Amino acid sequence: MANSAPLISLRGVTKVYGEGATQFQALKGVDLDIAAGDFVAVMGPSGSGKSTTMNILGCLDVPSAGTFLFQGHHVETLDRDQRALLRRRHLGFVFQGFNLLSRTTALENVELPLLYRGDEKRARRQAAMAALEKVGLDQWWDHTPAELSGGQQQRVAIARAIVTSPDVLLADEPTGNLDSERSIEIMELLTGLNRDSNITVLMVTHEPDMAAFARTVIHFKDGLVERIEAHHRPGETPERVEAN
Amino acid sequence: MLGTTFLLALRSIRRHILRSFLTILGIVIGVGAVVTMVTLGKATTAAVQSQIAALGTNILQIRPGQGFGRGGGGPRPPDFKPEDVAAIASQIAGVTAVAPQAQASATAIYEGANWSTTINGTTAAYFQVQPWPLVNGRQWTPQEEQAGKAVCIIGNTVRQNLFRGGEAVGERFRLGDVSCDVIGLLSTRGQAGFGGDQDDVVIMPIKTVQRRFTGNRDVRLMLVGVDQAYATSTVQASITQLLRERRNITDGREDDFNIFDTKQISDTLTGTTTALTRIVAAVAAISLVVGGIGIMNIMLVSVTERTREIGIRLAIGAVAREVLLQFLVEAVALSCLGGLIGLVLAQAVIAGLTPLLQVPWTFDPRINVIAFAISAVIGVVFGYFPARRAAALNPIDALRHE
Numbered sequence: 001m002a003n004s005a006p007l008i009s010l011r012g013v014t015k016v017y018g019e020g021a022t023q024f025q026a027l028k029g030v031d032l033d034i035a036a037g038d039f040v041a042v043m044g045p046s047g048s049g050k051s052t053t054m055n056i057l058g059c060l061d062v063p064s065a066g067t068f069l070f071q072g073h074h075v076e077t078l079d080r081d082q083r084a085l086l087r088r089r090h091l092g093f094v095f096q097g098f099n100l101l102s103r104t105t106a107l108e109n110v111e112l113p114l115l116y117r118g119d120e121k122r123a124r125r126q127a128a129m130a131a132l133e134k135v136g137l138d139q140w141w142d143h144t145p146a147e148l149s150g151g152q153q154q155r156v157a158i159a160r161a162i163v164t165s166p167d168v169l170l171a172d173e174p175t176g177n178l179d180s181e182r183s184i185e186i187m188e189l190l191t192g193l194n195r196d197s198n199i200t201v202l203m204v205t206h207e208p209d210m211a212a213f214a215r216t217v218i219h220f221k222d223g224l225v226e227r228i229e230a231h232h233r234p235g236e237t238p239e240r241v242e243a244n
Numbered sequence: 245m246l247g248t249t250f251l252l253a254l255r256s257i258r259r260h261i262l263r264s265f266l267t268i269l270g271i272v273i274g275v276g277a278v279v280t281m282v283t284l285g286k287a288t289t290a291a292v293q294s295q296i297a298a299l300g301t302n303i304l305q306i307r308p309g310q311g312f313g314r315g316g317g318g319p320r321p322p323d324f325k326p327e328d329v330a331a332i333a334s335q336i337a338g339v340t341a342v343a344p345q346a347q348a349s350a351t352a353i354y355e356g357a358n359w360s361t362t363i364n365g366t367t368a369a370y371f372q373v374q375p376w377p378l379v380n381g382r383q384w385t386p387q388e389e390q391a392g393k394a395v396c397i398i399g400n401t402v403r404q405n406l407f408r409g410g411e412a413v414g415e416r417f418r419l420g421d422v423s424c425d426v427i428g429l430l431s432t433r434g435q436a437g438f439g440g441d442q443d444d445v446v447i448m449p450i451k452t453v454q455r456r457f458t459g460n461r462d463v464r465l466m467l468v469g470v471d472q473a474y475a476t477s478t479v480q481a482s483i484t485q486l487l488r489e490r491r492n493i494t495d496g497r498e499d500d501f502n503i504f505d506t507k508q509i510s511d512t513l514t515g516t517t518t519a520l521t522r523i524v525a526a527v528a529a530i531s532l533v534v535g536g537i538g539i540m541n542i543m544l545v546s547v548t549e550r551t552r553e554i555g556i557r558l559a560i561g562a563v564a565r566e567v568l569l570q571f572l573v574e575a576v577a578l579s580c581l582g583g584l585i586g587l588v589l590a591q592a593v594i595a596g597l598t599p600l601l602q603v604p605w606t607f608d609p610r611i612n613v614i615a616f617a618i619s620a621v622i623g624v625v626f627g628y629f630p631a632r633r634a635a636a637l638n639p640i641d642a643l644r645h646e
């Protein structure tokens with residue numbers, strides 16, 4: 001897998017926020033390749049540009065300069081709507097703050113991406129229930145976010161992200177709002193999805209314990225990639241967890 | 245895609261039922277108030293106009309006394325005489341006919357039924373001055389009028405009560421002490437605002453009434469028909485002049501009779517009710533604006549929540565257009581629903597108030613359409629434009645919105 005053309009490729013990507021005196025360069029020329037099927041953890045100090053990079057990779061934002069290839073196609077030249085369609089077809093998102101629709105059942109939340117894809121009601125229901133089953137919440141399908149714990153909400157969010165069978169799952173600090181036990185459950189879920197459904201997972205985390213689940217760890221510093229660390233024995237539970 | 249949009253919009257409305265309710269409440273009240281006020285105002289105007297029209301236009305009514313609410317003390321001025329009627333008819337230019345009226349009341353008896361009614365003695369000119377067709381029977385002949393025959397033309401109310409709705413023409417009944425032949429039946433005029441039931445009347449030749457009921461030659465009221473080509477004010481002035489002479493009113497003293505120009509009254513009253521309608525409608529329109537401000541408040545309060553929602557939808561792959569369409573549909577659906585409820589409410593209030601106000605029930609499609617359109621516009625402006633602003637944000641900023 002490491003030898004095939006990368007799924008994602010960034011070259012000289014910069015990001016400048018603001019204008020004039022308040023201008024701030026968040027990314028200063030990032031080069032990065034991510035192989036399909038990888039499980040990547042992004043680490044680094046606060047303000048080092050992790051979220052900025054994730055937003056660009058997630059096609060939620062555009063780079064100020066540089067190129068971004070996704071499956072060999074240029075993304076930096078796409079317009080708003082084209083990026084939205086790319087997100088719809090290929091990407092799934094999990095946020096630190098869950099970001100579920102309030103007063104909306106778990107099932108309806110998970111269904112939402114399928115609605116925009118135009119699926120029929122039956123197909124929608126089935127796929128959404130299957131996704132909820134994968135995250136172990138099929139029993140809770142008719143609960144609203146207010147009736148679910150943080151860990152459960154994040155699992156619903158993961159179900160929503162994978163219901164369209166995306167190529168990439170992007171998660172910016174998915175365990176940031178959860179206790180360690182709940183965090184490990186989420187990580188095991190992501191590991192399983194990466195392994196069984198062959199979804200490439202990109203995850204930002206501050207916690208080494210969580211990064212230990214990944215196969216590749218990218219360290220950011222001051223808007224640049226500082227170093228990339230590959231864990232051995234890909235696809236297996238990392239050593240560090242065993243060591244703990 | 246449109247089906248999905250509708251589904252999403254309806255779901256959103258259902259999920260936020262309180263917010264939706266509060267949003268439409270302003271529109272419901274606003275639309276309801278505007279439609280109710282304007283409709284009732286117009287109905288009042290129409291009622292006044294029809295009452296005036298029932299009196300006939302281009303008619304001068306002449307009565308002894310100084311008119312509404314005046315002429316307090318002193319002896320009552322004398323009634324007119326048949327000679328006054330003849331003088332006006334022959335000496336004033338522009339007068340088409342003069343109908344004298346002598347009035348009495350008596351109880352009518354027919355086969356055990358009795359009914360107390362008003363007797364109106366007049367001449368054939370009465371039917372010339374104002375249109376009041378017969379639905380059955382005939383007019384009295386000049387001979388009958390001249391001879392003071394006991395023939396009568398009755399109103400529908402009398403027929404209902406005395407003849408129990410049966411065929412009355414050709415029947416003979418007792419009116420006070422007089423035995424009376426029904427020769428004609430008047431068409432129904434209905435209730436008048438002033439003067440009560442206009443159909444509760446027995447019309448007879450004036451000579452008959454004077455001789456058999458009032459016992460004098462007095463004329464209580466004159467109806468003067470005015471030629472269309474003449475200004476009623478000019479004719480009115482000439483008649484005033486003539487009557488002052490005939491009644492020996494010296495210069496400097498006030499008239500002891502009054503002349504009503506029905507057209508003038510009609511114009512005045514119509515103008516007044518129209519002005520009132522406008523004022524009331526303006527007040528109601530303010531309530532519609534207040535309703536709009538209410539919607540704006542609710543929308544602004546929910547804008548944080550909604551902006552995040554938009555961010556979520558955009559992030560999971562909705563195109564901005566789809567999100568906007570959803571919000572547009574939602575806003576239009578809500579305000580149209582509010583508008584519809586307001587219209588229905590208005591109809592209910594109107595139906596409840598018209599009998600109380602004694603005005604006819606009317607339906608004015610125009611004001612309904614206008615009020616409804618305004619409600620739709622308010623909904624779109626206050627519901628859609630905040631959403632448009634949010635959808636223009638990039639998803640990150642929308643998600644981060646505090």
Ligand SMILES: Nc1ncnc2c1ncn2[C@@H]1O[C@H](COP(=O)(O)OP(=O)(O)OP(=O)(O)O)[C@@H](O)[C@H]1O
Binds near residue numbers: 046
């Ligand atoms: N929309 C923005 N406008 C201006 N500056 C921004 C914006 N977003 C991020 N920045 C700045 O860019 C830099 C990188 O931000 P980024 O969010 O990528 O950091 P991060 O690595 O995710 O940090 P953290 O670990 O705290 O989440 C920070 O200094 C931040 O202040």
Ligand SMILES: [Mg+2]
Binds near residue numbers: 050051052172
């Ligand atoms: Mg961050």
